Structure formats: C-alpha cells, structure tokens
Amino acid sequence: MPALQDLSDPNRDALEWFALLRRPDCDTYLHQAFAAWCTDPVNAQAYASLEARLHRLQAVPVQARPRPQVSTVRKSRLGACLGVLFVLGLAALAYLYWPWAERLASQLHTEAGERRMVRLSEGSTLHLDSASAMNLDLRGRVRHLQLVQGQVLLEVNLDGRELDVEVGEARIQVFGTRVLVARHADYDEVQVLNGKAVVQQDGEQRLVSTGERLSFDAQGLHRAERIDVRTADTWRQGHLIAKDLALGQVLERLASYRGQRLWLLDEQTAHRRVSGDFDLDRPADTLQRLAADQRLTFHDVLGRWLLVR
Template sequence: MTVQGNDTAETRGERARAWVVRLASGDMTAAELDELSHWSAADPRNRAAFLHERQCWQDLASLESAFAADPEVGVVPGARSAKWGRGSVLFSAAAAVAIVWLAGPAAYVWLNADAISAPGEIRHVALRDGSQAVLDSDSAISIDYGRGGRKIRLLKGRAWFTVRHGDTRPFRVDTAGGTVRDIGTAFEVDDTEAYSRVGVTEGAVALESNRPLVLHAGQRARFGAGGQAVLLNGLPVDRIGTWRRGELLLRQVSLETAIRAVARYRRAPVFILANLADSKPISASFRTDRPDEALDTLAAMRGLELARLPGGVLLLRRATR
C-alpha cells in the first residue's frame, strides 16, 4: 500500500479503511506495519481517520447480527473484491474480520490500541482523568473509561502509571497475567516476559489474583494467569522503571533475557543462533538509546560473535575459534 501525501478527507478515510481490512486479514507483513506506523504518525488526521474506521470495524459484530435476519443481505460466494462506500459496512468481508483473534498479534494490537509506542520510543500519554501513562519501547495500551471504572489494558510491552485521585472510579490495569488495582500510587506494569510483573514507586497497589496481595512503594511481584502473585526482591523506588529515564537496568537475568530486553529498543530484529542456557547471568545497566552498543558489550562479555545483515538485522552466535 503506497503512502501518499496531501490526502483529502475522503481519500484519507478510504486509506484508513483499507488499512483496517488489511490488518484484520491476518496477512499483514512487518514492512506494511512499519508503513502504517509512518502514515499514522505523519498527520494527526491520518491517526484520527484510522481510529474512526477501527471503531467501525469493532462494531461490525453487533451490526452484522442486526442484518443477519434479512435474507437479502449476505456474502456473495466467490466474491474477490467489494467497494466500501461512505456510511456503509463491508459485510462481504465479515467472514474474514469477525474474529480478531484470527489476525496476527501485531494486527490485534493495532486494531485495539488507543496508544502505541514505536521501537526505541518512550511515549508519554495524558489520560483524560488527569492521570499519566508512560509507554516503554514497542508497547501498547487500550483505554476504557466508563461509569464503572477506569480500565487500562496493557496489550503489549511495559508501562508506568501515575494515577490522579479525586475520581471515585477504581483505576485498574489488566495484563495477560491478571489485574493491578490502584490504591493511591504510581507503578510500573511489565508484560514483556512469561509472567506479568508490577513494581510500585509510590503509594500501593492490589493484585487481584487467587491470593490477593497488596504492594507498597519499593515492592515488586510477578503474577500469571491462574496463579497466585509471588513477591520479588524489593528495590529503591528510583530503580523501578528506570527505562523512563533512558536506562535499562538488568539484575541477575539470563543472557538470552538480557539480549531480548535490549533488542526491544531496535527497529530491526535480533536472532540468537546459539544455545545460551549455560551462560552466566547478567547484571548491567545500558542506555536505551544505544541498543547496538549494549549488544556489542553483551557479546564481548559472553564470547559471542555478532554479524550485521542488511536492514539492520543482527545475528548472535558462539564465536568461532
């Protein structure tokens, strides 16, 4: 899909609809996701058009059920293309897009996120109740504020929240592992590994799991779906969420975990072509704006060889002797 400048409102809407259909197809490539990201960031009107068309897509299921009783409305067998005009729904595509889980993970994030950060970007997001969110590199959240509460869903990556009080509605952050409920605080939620994790920098949070747990400033825990929360070693509050200040702090993590943590700050991927299970743990601090320097250091520390390929792709393997 070619990105063009100086779109009119009509062509901008058509382009946004095309992006949504492409995302929901499940066949979106990494290059196309980059193209969508650039198009969305190039003009606030592009982003607004995308959000509008995405909302139309999210409403498709309920709209489809309303039309299902009409025998004259349906999908034409064997149809390969259809025009999606203004004010209409592309029902001929309903079978392809009705279930978002059929799309790839990246498409799911784009179709549901209200705020996204690009690889290498630390993004500050002002929430409409006066609270603040900070998204780490390659992260995304959805935002659902209603009468029953203020609900954030961490769709990907890592985020830090400082919650404004005076609003009686509860503030919750959902992750793949469970729910974190604010009690009066600032806190980090991390969903970059197998378990979700939370660290509190101010006040307290409650983890809503099989065995509820309250954490106070300086405390951390990990939690996963169907399991109880487990306390981790505490940290000084200024050591929690250091990525907000451009510092990646690693403490006794495996070499593979360290490499993947650094790689999140690069646009191009890093491939590990070696078994690193026998490598000693890593404790180090790196700058998030210099991920390649960090990878060079990790390779030198553990006897790895780093090969650079076109497009910024990196390969890590055991050094040959």
C-alpha cells in the same frame, strides 16, 4: 375417356397394413381383409420385403455411447510440498507481524525505540516504553486500562474512582500513585513505586506494596521481591540499570528497542546474571559490547529476530 389407372402402391399399402395389424382394436375381420389383400402376389411380396427390412433394423446392435473416462487426478508430491510450504510461510508471517498489527489496533501505542508520555483527561499520566500498546476506558465509576504489549509507568490521579489494569488473564487494582506494569515473553509483572496494588488471577490474590515487584504467568502468582525504586524507571531517560539481572531480560529489552524478538539457542545463557548501565537509545552498539563481554554471537534473521548463541 381413358380407363382409370390403378393408383395403389403395394409398398405404401404394406406399411399401412403393418400399422393396422399392431393396433389394439385389430379384429378377425381386419385379419381376413389382410389375407385377401395378400392373395395378390405383388402385395404379398411388398409386405414380405417390409418385414425383412424391419427385421434387419432390429438386428443391428445399437452401439452405446462411450462413457467419458473419469481421469483420476493424482496430487503430485511437489504440489503437496508447495502447499505445505505456503501454509507455513503464512503462519510465519502472521507470527512475525502479529505484534505490530496488534499495536496498531490499540488506542495508544509506540513504535520500536519510541517512548511516549500521555496525559489522560482525568488527570493521570501514562509513560509508554518502546513497542508498547494500551487500551483504556475512563467513562465509568471504575477506570479500566488494558496493557496489550510492552511496559507502562502509571502516575495515577486519585480522584475517588477505582483504577484497574488488565494484563492477560490477570487484573491489577491500583491503590497507589506510581505503578509500573510490564509484559514479557514468558511472564508479566507489576512494580509498585509508591502506594499499593492488588493482583488477582484465577481466584488467587496478592497484595504488593511500595518497593516490591510481583511476577505472574500461566502457572499463577509468584512471590513478591524487593526492588530499587530509584532505578526502576530509568528507562524513561534511555537507561536500563541492571543489578544482578538475568541476561535474557537485558537482551529482550535491547532487542525490543530494535523492533526484534529474541531467540536464545542456549537456555543457560538466559539465566546468567549481569549488572551494568545499558544504553537503550543505542541498542545496536550496546548489543555489540554485550556480545563481546559475554562471548555471544548475534544473528539478524529477516530483521525481525535476534538469534543469540
């Protein structure tokens, strides 16, 4: 038989010795055996080569993975300006179209230039002016009406129940048969054509009798004034009969019949007193004649504003 060849591998044995010498249970006997193994020059060279390789691996610095650079996003002035313009545009659209949306959300409403008569189930009649809106609840012991926009003439059926009209923060108790309630840009008002009415707001109360008009706003209730009952509801026939009326009120009514809101550049113009018979069914022509008489200039802004200067 051929002699058995030595199958040991010094490099493999060096790796095993390296692992054994680093075990926690390595004792004196294991170190003596390792020393005996190293007496062979080949084994000693293999172990020295292993240590040299491991030393070189530890000496190579581990390059840290580059951190991603966080880029600072700077908002450009153009983007900021566009954002502001977008917000302002939305606010302008909401301001322009909010009255129209509010009317559509109401139970009863009329469009610009439209007048409408509504007979209620309990016998009363409502005459709605142009661009007006109302909500109502007639089911309880007290009949509740809410004037949201515009103007309404109430012809009340006295059936023994109380009738209340809500106008902004004010409450009007109607004890008559013909009462006119209107909302304007800066104030609200009630005109009693027949009977009586009591206006309450912020703890203040005022009685209004036949032939009287009471206006009220955020500052409170104003003093009652006398009116001409014969001309108070001529708007139902398409006429605004003014007797020493503020020009701003006339322009506001004519603009509302065109579906526009009034914008007066001169406050003194609003307080001019005018008289006359103004045609509400032809507001554009009436405005042109009024502009010539009062030396005014009108500008149509986006079809929603009537700018007067």
